[in-house]
Amino acid sequence: MTTLINEQGLRVDGRRFDQLRPFKLEVGVLRNADGSAYIEMGKNKIMAAVYGPKEVHPKHQTLPDRCLLRCRYHMSPFSVDTRKNPAPSRREIEISKILREALEPALILGDYPRTAIDVYLEVLQSDGGSRCAGLTAAALALADAGINMRDLVVACAAGKLGGQIVLDLSDVEDKEGDADLPVAIMPNLNQVTLLQLDGMMTGEEFKTAFEMALQGCKTLYDAQKATLISKYFGKAEPPQQEVQEGPEE
Amino acid sequence: MPGVTRKYVVPGELIVDGKYRLGANVYANQDKVYSTRVGLAEISRGEVRVIPLSGVYIPRVDDFVIGKITDYSAFAWEVDIASCFLAFLPAQSVFGRDYSPAQDSMLDRFKVGDLIAAKIAAFDRTRDPLVSVSGPGLGLINKGEIVKIMSTKVPRLIGKKGSMIKTVEAGTGCRLSIGQNGLIVVMGPPEGIAKALETIRLIEQEAHTADLTQKVEALLAESGGA
Amino acid sequence: MAIGKKPIVVEQIRKTRMAEFLSKGRRLSGRGLLDYRPIKIETGLIEKASGSAKVSIGNTQVIAGVKVEMGTPFPDTPDQGLLIVNTEVLPISSRNAEPGPPSEDAIELARVVDRGIRESKMIDLKKLCLLPGKKVLAVFIDVSVLDIDGNLFDTISYACTAALATAKIRKYDVANEEVKATEEMVPLPIRTTPISVTMARIEDVLIVDPDLEEEALMDARLTLASDHDDNICAGQKGCPGGFTVEQIMQARDTALVKGKENRDLLKREIGLA
Missing domain, CATH: 3.30.1370.10 (K Homology domain, type 1)
Structure with missing residues (x-):
C-alpha cells in the first residue's frame, strides 16, 4: 500500500489534511442548454447541463401540481483508466438517484406544474469525489437556467486515511483509504441534502469528518457565488439609479 | 432615487432581515428574505423583489407574444411561444364558432413555420396556454x-x-x-x-x-x- | 438532420431570407458559401486517455478520447489490431437528444465517422499486432457530443483525427511468444490524416459546413473524406433530396480544396506541421 500521509503530514499530492484540491468553476458554457456549468476538481472534469422547465415526454409522467425533476449522471468511456462501457452502470444509476434527491429540496418545483427539468452530468474525466463535484456544478447550471431555487446546493467529501481525518479525497485516497463521507448542503438553509458513508469511523471521527466536509462546502459555496456574480454582472457595481424601466407585472 | 437599496444576488442568498412586502422572485423564512434567482435585488418602499437575469418565459393572460406555428390538428394549431408550455390557437377562434374541419382549410390561414403576433387568451396552472390572433396588430407576420x-x-x-x-x-x-x-x-x-x-x-x-x-x-x- | 425525435421548424420568414441571401451568393450568418465557421482544436485535455481532443466548429462542440487495450484479433484478420469508433450524442448536447438508444441519425453519424478513419487506413493496424492470431492492441476511440449547432460529421471527424494523431501509447516488447509492457511511450502508427468535408445543397446552391438552421432547410447533404494524397476515402449522401452529376463533381473539388485547408489547420493546431 502507498503511504497516504508522509512524516511531514502531507498527502500524496502534497496537500495538508484539511486542504481542498485545486478547482475551477465556469457557468454558461454550452449554447443549447438552458443552463450549464463546468467544474474541474483535482482531475475531475465534469460538464453539467440543465434543460427545462419544459414539456414532459413521455406525457404520462406529467405531475399535475409540480415539476418533474430528472437527473442523469454519466461517465464518458474515456473518463477512467480502463475504458468504461457507455451503457449506464448500476453505480451511475444510484448516483443519479441520490443527486436528484440532493437537488430536489433546493428547487421550488411547485412553481412549474406539468413541466420537467432534466439535469445532465457528464463526467469527462473522473477522479475521487466526482458526485460531489458534479452536484456543485449542477446547482450552478440550475441557477444559470433561471429556475426558482430556495438555495444553492454544494457538496464536498471528507474521509479517513490511516486514522487521520482528511478533506476531499482524491482517487487513490478514496481507493486505498479507510472511509469516505460525501456531504451536500444547502448553505443558507443549513440543511444536509446528501450524505453517504463508505467505510468505518468512530462516532468522534464521524463528527470531525462531517464538520470538515461542511468547511469544504463553505469554501466551494463562496466560489459558486463568485462564479455566478462574475458571469452575470462582471465587475460592475450594482447601479444606484432605477434599472427596471418597463411596464411592471 | 432615495431609499432604494440594490445588490446582486444568487438563489438562496439573504437579501434583507425584517418585515417586508414580498415582490417577485423572493421568499421569506422567519423574517429573513431570500432570493430565488440570479439577479438584481431591490429594496424600496417596504418591498423586496429581485429582477432576474435568466429564466424561461411563463405566460400571463393578455401578454402580447410572438409565436411560431409548429404543428396543427383538425381543431387547433400548436404554437411555440418560447415557454415551458406549448400554446394552442383554436381553429374556432380564427374561423368563428361555425368552424368545420370538413369545410375550412387550416392551411389557408397558417402553415407550419409561420410566425404570428398573438395574445395569451387563457392560461392557468392546470392547462396549457391558449392564444388568440383577433385584435388590432395581431395575426400573421410575413416579413422582417x-x-x-x-x-x-x-x-x-x-x-x-x-x-x-x-x-x-x-x-x-x-x-x-x-x-x-x-x-x-x-x-x-x-x-x-x-x-x-x-x-x-x-x-x-x-x-x-x-x-x-x-x-x-x-x-x-x-x-x-x- | 434531426438527431432527436422532433424535426426543427424554421420560421417561414427565415426561409425566405435564406433563399434571398443564397441567391446572391451569401449566407444569413454573413459567411461565404464555402467558408467554415471558426474551428478550434485543443488536445491532451483528458490525462487519463492515451489521446484526446476537444473540437468546436462554431457552436458545435465534441470531445474524443482514445483508449488502448489488449485484445484478440478477428479470425479473418489475425495479423491486425482492432479499431473501434463509438459516438454518443449525449443528452446535454441538445433539447432534442434524450437518453436512451441512439436514433438512426446518430447511428449513421457514428458509422460515417468510423468509415472515414478506417478506410483512409489512418492507423496501420498491422503494426498493432503483437502475437498473430492471439494478441493485438485494440484502439477505442469514443466521442462525446457536448453541443450541437450543425455539422457534427466534420466536428467529430476532426476530433477523432486530432486525438489519434496526438495519442501516446505504451510500447510493448515481444520475445518468445511473450508480450511485455515497457516504460516507453510511443505514438500510434499513423499513416495519414483523413479530413471530411460536409456540404449541403439548399435549392441549387452548395454550401460547406451547414449550421443547425441550414441543416433543417437543406435538400441534400454530402460528406466526403480525403487523405493527404487527395484520395477520397469515404463518402455519404444524406437527406431525401438529390444532387446533379455536376454538383457531385463540384462537391468533389470543394472537398479536396477545403479538406486540404482544414488538414493544414488541424496539423498546425496539434503541432504536427
Whole structure:
C-alpha cells in the first residue's frame, strides 16, 4: 500500500489534511442548454447541463401540481483508466438517484406544474469525489437556467486515511483509504441534502469528518457565488439609479 | 432615487432581515428574505423583489407574444411561444364558432413555420396556454427578421413608457414588434435591421447596467445608423 | 438532420431570407458559401486517455478520447489490431437528444465517422499486432457530443483525427511468444490524416459546413473524406433530396480544396506541421 500521509503530514499530492484540491468553476458554457456549468476538481472534469422547465415526454409522467425533476449522471468511456462501457452502470444509476434527491429540496418545483427539468452530468474525466463535484456544478447550471431555487446546493467529501481525518479525497485516497463521507448542503438553509458513508469511523471521527466536509462546502459555496456574480454582472457595481424601466407585472 | 437599496444576488442568498412586502422572485423564512434567482435585488418602499437575469418565459393572460406555428390538428394549431408550455390557437377562434374541419382549410390561414403576433387568451396552472390572433396588430407576420432575447430582459428593451423602443426605432428606421416572451420581429430596410439587431444584443447584454440608454444612443450614433 | 425525435421548424420568414441571401451568393450568418465557421482544436485535455481532443466548429462542440487495450484479433484478420469508433450524442448536447438508444441519425453519424478513419487506413493496424492470431492492441476511440449547432460529421471527424494523431501509447516488447509492457511511450502508427468535408445543397446552391438552421432547410447533404494524397476515402449522401452529376463533381473539388485547408489547420493546431 502507498503511504497516504508522509512524516511531514502531507498527502500524496502534497496537500495538508484539511486542504481542498485545486478547482475551477465556469457557468454558461454550452449554447443549447438552458443552463450549464463546468467544474474541474483535482482531475475531475465534469460538464453539467440543465434543460427545462419544459414539456414532459413521455406525457404520462406529467405531475399535475409540480415539476418533474430528472437527473442523469454519466461517465464518458474515456473518463477512467480502463475504458468504461457507455451503457449506464448500476453505480451511475444510484448516483443519479441520490443527486436528484440532493437537488430536489433546493428547487421550488411547485412553481412549474406539468413541466420537467432534466439535469445532465457528464463526467469527462473522473477522479475521487466526482458526485460531489458534479452536484456543485449542477446547482450552478440550475441557477444559470433561471429556475426558482430556495438555495444553492454544494457538496464536498471528507474521509479517513490511516486514522487521520482528511478533506476531499482524491482517487487513490478514496481507493486505498479507510472511509469516505460525501456531504451536500444547502448553505443558507443549513440543511444536509446528501450524505453517504463508505467505510468505518468512530462516532468522534464521524463528527470531525462531517464538520470538515461542511468547511469544504463553505469554501466551494463562496466560489459558486463568485462564479455566478462574475458571469452575470462582471465587475460592475450594482447601479444606484432605477434599472427596471418597463411596464411592471 | 432615495431609499432604494440594490445588490446582486444568487438563489438562496439573504437579501434583507425584517418585515417586508414580498415582490417577485423572493421568499421569506422567519423574517429573513431570500432570493430565488440570479439577479438584481431591490429594496424600496417596504418591498423586496429581485429582477432576474435568466429564466424561461411563463405566460400571463393578455401578454402580447410572438409565436411560431409548429404543428396543427383538425381543431387547433400548436404554437411555440418560447415557454415551458406549448400554446394552442383554436381553429374556432380564427374561423368563428361555425368552424368545420370538413369545410375550412387550416392551411389557408397558417402553415407550419409561420410566425404570428398573438395574445395569451387563457392560461392557468392546470392547462396549457391558449392564444388568440383577433385584435388590432395581431395575426400573421410575413416579413422582417426574428430575434430572441431572454424574456426577463424585455422590460428593459421596451423602456419606461416605451422610451427604449422609440430610441431604437428612431435610430434604425425599423419597426420593432416585441413579444413579452422575448421574441422580437424587426421590420425595415436591411441596413436598419442589422443595426437594430446589434442594438438589441447590446441591450440584452447590458440590461442590468445603469447607463444603458447612453450606451444605446452611442451605438446608434456610430456610422451605419439609418 | 434531426438527431432527436422532433424535426426543427424554421420560421417561414427565415426561409425566405435564406433563399434571398443564397441567391446572391451569401449566407444569413454573413459567411461565404464555402467558408467554415471558426474551428478550434485543443488536445491532451483528458490525462487519463492515451489521446484526446476537444473540437468546436462554431457552436458545435465534441470531445474524443482514445483508449488502448489488449485484445484478440478477428479470425479473418489475425495479423491486425482492432479499431473501434463509438459516438454518443449525449443528452446535454441538445433539447432534442434524450437518453436512451441512439436514433438512426446518430447511428449513421457514428458509422460515417468510423468509415472515414478506417478506410483512409489512418492507423496501420498491422503494426498493432503483437502475437498473430492471439494478441493485438485494440484502439477505442469514443466521442462525446457536448453541443450541437450543425455539422457534427466534420466536428467529430476532426476530433477523432486530432486525438489519434496526438495519442501516446505504451510500447510493448515481444520475445518468445511473450508480450511485455515497457516504460516507453510511443505514438500510434499513423499513416495519414483523413479530413471530411460536409456540404449541403439548399435549392441549387452548395454550401460547406451547414449550421443547425441550414441543416433543417437543406435538400441534400454530402460528406466526403480525403487523405493527404487527395484520395477520397469515404463518402455519404444524406437527406431525401438529390444532387446533379455536376454538383457531385463540384462537391468533389470543394472537398479536396477545403479538406486540404482544414488538414493544414488541424496539423498546425496539434503541432504536427
